[in-house]
Amino acid sequence: MALGTPHPPTRLPYLPSPSSSPPDTLQGEPLNFPPLTKQHVKNCAFSSWHARYKKITPRATIVKPVGDGFVHYLLSDGIFLPPEGERAEWSSDSDFDDDETGLSTSIQELRTKTSSATISLADSESDEEEVNWDEDDDIHKNDPATAFPDLDKRVKEVLADYGAVTPKLNWSSPRDATWITATNSLKCVTPGDIYLILKSSNFITHDLLHPFEDCISTRPPAPAATSSSSSSNSLPSNEIELILRKWVDFNPSMEFRVFVRRRKILGISQRADNYYEFLEPLRGRLSMLIQDFFSEKLCSTFPDENFCFDAYIPKPEQSRVWLIDINPFAARTDALMFSWVELLRLDPDDPAFTPELRLVSEDEGVHTFSTKPFSAHMVPRDVVDASVQGGAGIAAFAAKWRDMLENTAENT
Incomplete structure (x- = not known):
């Protein structure tokens, strides 16, 4: 934008989002989460x-x-x-x-x-x-x-x-x-x-x-007029x-998300979406460290029986695990290498159940080093929605944007 021209409007024009499947379903199967308060x-x-x-x-x-x-x-x-x-x-x-x-x-x-x-x-x-x-x-x-x-x-x-x-x-x-x-x-x-x-x-x-x-x-519920x-x-x-x-420069390969239901681990996921060859030989050790950490530190002390937590293991040869964050057991929390459909199907009370640690495989991770995380957040949501609608969506967005620029110039 040339110097001296009016500043563009800071809000982008609204465009209706494309239709999508209901948020409580995935591939037609309902997600029956425990009630979230x-x-x-x-x-x-x-x-x-x-x-x-x-x-x-x-x-x-x-x-x-x-x-x-x-x-x-x-x-x-x-x-x-x-x-x-x-x-x-x-x-x-x-x-x-x-x-x-x-x-x-x-x-x-x-x-x-x-x-x-x-x-x-x-x-x-x-x-x-x-x-x-x-x-x-x-x-x-x-x-x-x-x-x-x-x-x-x-x-x-x-x-x-x-x-x-x-x-x-x-x-x-x-x-x-x-x-x-x-x-x-x-x-x-x-x-x-x-x-x-x-x-x-x-x-x-x-x-x-x-x-x-x-x-x-x-x-x-409050009355409709006042809610x-x-x-x-x-x-x-x-x-x-x-x-x-x-600040500490965490090694992203050693960050893991753990999903807990009824105070039992459902699954453990690598957080980074890149392939790290050295992790596979450590699979058993990592799983043991995280499960022991959960049993000793979190299982009986966190007030809710359903939750997710992020853990960091600085040195697998040692026994120290760090708690980084705790998240609700809900669709808003990224299931990472699992899907919520998979996690909600699991029965941690089954005597034969063993929680799985999922790591990115070589085939899955070969392309991810060139993919920038959260790239969809680098542009406004309206732009993303318009691009999904194709040429018509982009044209409508451009027209609305031009109108907003003209209105801003007239009011300057």
């Missing part, structure tokens, strides 16, 4: 379980509440970052401490440079009551963090302590937005890095607006938490 989802929020499992999780700091100003910033149109007078670039190793408190990060190099970023990017919902970052020149030109000074101060304190962090909200990491970062990873070394990746993530928006979708209600599905599914700002984990 809001409490089940809340039990999987980071602060709900972190204190209980602090000795077996990476070091992390929870900032809660984040305040209305920060929530409005994340949901507002456009991305405006605080000016960074100095930016520290760190490199860190991936080794773990021998103590029980978490991870250690070794600082290899520090250098500073001046940077300042103001990025216009939007793919989120907002309303008239939210902060309008475009209209406030002082905020735009100076520092949007003035709307959340307490949180910004705490973020800087944690960065000074950890050196580099991985951010997330209650449930989700912004893994779909790593493409927008300079490191192409979740590694953040400045407050601006954190705000940029959080604000660019659809996963984070889901945490803020739709964390309780698909949950059954334990209360009588609001969006408000009932959103999270109050005083319950939103920012988690800053000390």
Whole structure:
């Protein structure tokens, strides 16, 4: 776009999504999940379980509440970052401490440079009551963090302590937005890095607006005139938490997702979708480590009998396993190398049942190194939907986009 031309509208034109199969079915077979309540989802929020499992999780700091100003910033149109007078670039190793408190990060190099970023990017919902970052020149030109000074101060304190962090909200990491970062990873070394990746993530928006979708209600339904599905599914700002984990460069080949039903393991899946030749000889060892870890640390201590958890094994020759995350036992959680139809068919109470560890085979993984994860999130959903509809969908999208540009120019 040439300099001096009007800014394009930050919201893309809506196009009806193509028809798809119902979300509770797969290939015609219903997915009969155990009932999911809001409490089940809340039990999987980071602060709900972190204190209980602090000795077996990476070091992390929870900032809660984040305040209305920060929530409005994340949901507002456009991305405006605080000016960074100095930016520290760190490199860190991936080794773990021998103590029980978490991870250690070794600082290899520090250098500073001046940077300042103001990025216009939007793919989120907002309303008239939210902060309008475009209209406030002082905020735009100076520092949007003035709307959340307490949180910004705490973020800087944690960065000074950890050196580099991985951010997330209650449930989700912004893994779909790593493409927008300079490191192409979740590694953040400045407050601006954190705000940029959080604000660019659809996963984070889901945490803020739709964390309780698909949950059954334990209360009588509100009258139709006053009910609001969006408000009932959103999270109050005083319950939103920012988690800053000390950065460690995990070996993706050693991350696994474990599916638990009725306090028994249904299956274990490799998380990375790439083939690693060295994993196959370790299959028995890895499965044993994860099952022992579950039996000793999680089986009787997590409040729900159905859940999923992510585990990391830094050194298979040792017996240490780290808990990385806990997710609801629901369709919203990626089944990875399984399908939910497969998992829900399994009967963990069968005496002959043995949980399977699935690893990517050489044939399955041969093409995945060239596939960028979450590539569908690099463009707005409307663009993806239009492309699925073919030429007519693209033409309709282009026409609506042109109309929005013309309207914006007339109002400038």
